[in-house]
Amino acid sequence: MSKQGRVIQSTGKWYKVAEKDGDTIYDCRLPGRFRLDKKEVTNPVAVGDNVTFTVESDGAGTITEIHERENYIPRQATHGRRGEQILAANIDRAWVVQSVRQPKLNLGFIDRFLVTCEAYEIPAGIIVNKMDLAKKGDEAFVEDIRELYIGLGYSFLTTSIHNEESISRLEKELKAKTSVFIGPSGTGKTSLLNAVQPNLGLRTGEVSGYSNKGKHTTTFATLIPVSERGYIVDTPGIRELGLVNIEKSELSLFFPEMLEPREHCKYYNCTHTHEPGCGVVKAFEEGRIDPDRYNSYINILQSLD
Structure with a gap:
């Protein structure tokens, strides 16, 4: 008998799938044909995917269908592998988590x-965490x-697990949404989840004093229920976010402040770096584009390249 469910954790070989309209979680396998069909993707199934699966006599499940995604967040595959890795699927908002220090x-x-x-047309927000360490x-x-x-249209939060008001603001943003936290190790993604939902008891780590970089604590991406019908995908820390399927000619389309100036470029294939009559360079020189953003x-x- 086929069941409907949502992938709540991926270990690369096995997937934990929560049954739709039920409380049961199944360990599911993925047939090899899905990997053959999606050679350009390192993980054909991602956390957040809606799937159809069957349950075998041993209690384990087998995924038989991956439903069409509303959206997903990819990055360039790491460790020398080709293609892309899907970080999370079917999300309402993606948050990049950074820390002010450490x-x-x-x-x-x-x-x-x-x-x-x-x-990928996903609403985005920025969280600057560990504000208690600010100097x-x-x-x-x-x-x-x-x-x-904020002027560019993005949500922006400052947080500290020692500041209840900031955690309350974050909690409101997570209500009734499926969100994802993405950022380097050590920025406090998991600690924020523990603060929002104290009964989770998720494992956290310390920042390395030698490198000042975080140690990996979250091992696998996991979909976690939070207060008032919200879900958050807690992802392992990543140091690099390699872009995929974005051409040089279209990059400026994804900088909101460049959309209007680029309409005034003299050349249709302008790179907005050195060409004469470039509307984007003019806007930058006139102070209408922030220097850090242009860099x-x-x-x-x-x-x-």
Whole structure:
């Protein structure tokens, strides 16, 4: 008998699937034909996917159909593998989580994340965590980038697990939505989940004092229920977010502040770097495009070679 369910955890070989309209969770296998059909994807099934599965006599399940996704967040496959890795599927909002310190905030990572969300039409937000570690000058810097990204249309939260008001604001944003936390290790993604839902008891780690980078604690992406019909995908920390299926000629389409200026470019194939009559360069020179954002555009453009 076939059942409907949602993938709540992926270990690469086995998938935990929560039965739709039920409380039972099944360990499911994925037939090899799905991997053959999707050679360009390292994980044919992702957390958040809706699937059809059958239950065998031993109690284990077999996924027989992967339903069409509403959306998904990919990144370039790592460890020398080709193709793309799907971080999460069927989500209402994606949050990039950064910490003000330990490890330090990375604007380049934020902008790569936002480009991916723009390209795949996923509402995006930014969380700057560990505000209790902020030193002199940090708060002014965070306020400056808050104004920048809010002005571009993105949600922006500052949080600390020691500040109940900030956790309450985050909790409201998670209500009745399926969200995903993406960011480097050590930024406190799992700690935030424990603060929002204290009974979870998820394992957290410390930041390495040697490298000032986080240690991987979350091993597999997992879909976790939070208060008031919300779900959050807690993902393993990632240090790089390689873009996939984005051409150099279309990159500026995913920078909201470049959409209007690029209409004034002299050349249709303008890269917005050196060409005469470039509307984007003019907007940058006139201060209508933030220097850090323009530098992110240049860095991402060069990485697409």
